[in-house]
Amino acid sequence: AQTVTQSQPEMSVQEAETVTLSCTYDTSENNYYLFWYKQPPSRQMILVIRQEAYKQQNATENRFSVNFQKAAKSFSLKISDSQLGDTAMYFCAFTNNNDMRFGAGTRLTVKP
């Protein structure tokens, strides 16, 4: 069974600085997809970024980028120029299109 581990329950960062959230996963599959979701205090789940496992190039979406290390089964999220609106729970997720597995989440606080 696939598992997703986020080892940082809470993190904080100063506004405008950079922070990296960690995620590791375990699977025997070769084709799969990885996601980072953001859940702000409203509790609406918002997709931040996605990565296809067959792509070697790391995905980037504006201030958000990932470091995907397939051999190490690692999928970290880097947030550059952190903004107050980035304060939220962040969930790493894995899917092989059968079901989706989520990590326990990292609570990120951006401090002014």
Add this chain to the structure above:
Amino acid sequence: DGGITQSPKYLFRKEGQNVTLSCEQNLNHDAMYWYRQDPGQGLRLIYYSQIVNDFQKGDIAEGYSVSREKKESFPLTVTSAQKNPTAFYLCASSIVLVSSYNEQFFGPGTRLTVL
């Protein structure tokens, strides 16, 4: 506007009562999902359905039931057999593609509290 709606936003129930949470989508998605979220834990899959009149158990299906009579609707019933039903419940939907990822879109959630 296309999207997923869940109602109600907050729900209270007395112990021993069944309660049904609503989930509706107008995205024309084939697949729908129910997740449970507890503090300090990620989302855990309760049930999912990839086609009308068919659904599969997730990791924590005990004490829950679902139906999928229409493509746009996937109600979840929390039965009295669920030992600890107080939680935040999220519904999601996605298209079903074999050759690409099936991004899930989430509703706003329902907070269920058992008194």
